[in-house]
Amino acid sequence: MVKKMFVLTAALSGILLISGCSQKKTVSEVDMTSKSRDVFAMDTFMNMKAYGSSADIALSEAEKRILQLEEVLSVTRDTSDIWAVDHSDGSEIEVSDDTAIIIKKAIEMGNRTHGSLDITLYPVLKEWGFTTGDYKVPDDKKLQGLLREVDYKKVSIQGNTVKLPKSTEIDLGALAKGYTGDEIMRTMEENGVSSAIVSLGGNVQALGTKPDGSKWKVSVRDPFAPDTDMCIIEINDKAVITSGNYERYFTADDGTVYWHILDPEDGYPADNGLVSVTVIGDCGLDCDALSTAIFVAGYDGAKELLETDPSFELILVTDDRKIYYSEGIADSFTNISGMEAEVISLD
Numbered sequence: 001m002v003k004k005m006f007v008l009t010a011a012l013s014g015i016l017l018i019s020g021c022s023q024k025k026t027v028s029e030v031d032m033t034s035k036s037r038d039v040f041a042m043d044t045f046m047n048m049k050a051y052g053s054s055a056d057i058a059l060s061e062a063e064k065r066i067l068q069l070e071e072v073l074s075v076t077r078d079t080s081d082i083w084a085v086d087h088s089d090g091s092e093i094e095v096s097d098d099t100a101i102i103i104k105k106a107i108e109m110g111n112r113t114h115g116s117l118d119i120t121l122y123p124v125l126k127e128w129g130f131t132t133g134d135y136k137v138p139d140d141k142k143l144q145g146l147l148r149e150v151d152y153k154k155v156s157i158q159g160n161t162v163k164l165p166k167s168t169e170i171d172l173g174a175l176a177k178g179y180t181g182d183e184i185m186r187t188m189e190e191n192g193v194s195s196a197i198v199s200l201g202g203n204v205q206a207l208g209t210k211p212d213g214s215k216w217k218v219s220v221r222d223p224f225a226p227d228t229d230m231c232i233i234e235i236n237d238k239a240v241i242t243s244g245n246y247e248r249y250f251t252a253d254d255g256t257v258y259w260h261i262l263d264p265e266d267g268y269p270a271d272n273g274l275v276s277v278t279v280i281g282d283c284g285l286d287c288d289a290l291s292t293a294i295f296v297a298g299y300d301g302a303k304e305l306l307e308t309d310p311s312f313e314l315i316l317v318t319d320d321r322k323i324y325y326s327e328g329i330a331d332s333f334t335n336i337s338g339m340e341a342e343v344i345s346l347d
Contacts, residue, residue: 178288
């Protein structure tokens with residue numbers, strides 16, 4: 001398969017205001033008292049930990065925000081924005097500000113990555129059974145028919161008005177948790193918290209530093225042994241978001257393993273030599289979208305990204321058990337896997 005190449009320009013740094021990312025604050029002193037809360041939403045076990053006297057209130061408000069977002073972004077709830085859009089029969093649908101922000105980001109990322117991220121793949125995901133658990137390798141004729149309707153450019157959005165062709169459906173699963181992480185951080189800040197960390201499945205996002213001023217230590221899973229950690233990255237005010245072929249997959253009768261991150265070109269699991277992609281950056285929404293897009297685009301696409309936009313850091317794992325990481329995190333990256341690790345060499 002020919003690896004996709006794309007260029008992400010530094011213009012990304014100028015669009016954080018429309019992506020829902022909060023503006024971080026610096027603090028000199030934080031109450032050491034911590035509170036935590038577990039939430040199950042978006043088919044994900046989430047954990048939030050916050051410090052300070054207002055932590056309880058902040059966590060309660062953050063949980064409300066998570067459930068609110070789940071209600072509007074779910075692809076299966078018949079009360080959600082996405083359900084309304086997918087069942088609109090070609091009519092225009094008014095959606096919430098949250099939904100509009102994410103759809104606009106999805107289209108932007110689709111353009112910037114030459115379609116490596118495509119939110120109209122949902123019918124193909126359903127055919128594979130990744131949305132239902134009824135896994136199967138699609139019939140080729142059926143798959144080709146579905147692929148004819150896959151094209152994020154068919155999504156029309158003006159303001160908060162969305163319109164799809166009758167046979168097109170969208171799913172924001174590749175962006176929703178990243179946006180949710182941003183909104184949790186914003187909610188924490190609005191409620192007086194300046195030190196917090198949240199885990200939303202493969203997404204981790206931190207607000208500020210630990211109360212003692214030290215950085216948060218975030219582990220990244222070993223894609224070859226997902227119950228163990230591969231490396232540790234130290235962060236503050238960052239999102240660390242991973243997409244991997246081990247997250248959701250099935251093994252066919254012939255022993256072939258198929259995973260849920262699909263290539264929009266052929267409708268099959270993306271197979272460009274990467275088994276795990278971790279994106280580290282200021283904005284969860286951007287990082288979430290990029291982790292999927294880079295997994296599809298492959299190592300060369302990731303390398304070109306680093307050459308053109310230094311605002312993100314990357315940790316890549318290839319199918320020959322090698323780790324590649326960007327130079328910008330060299331001082332905060334610790335390999336604990338035993339696998340060979342090296343800095344991505346840029347031209």
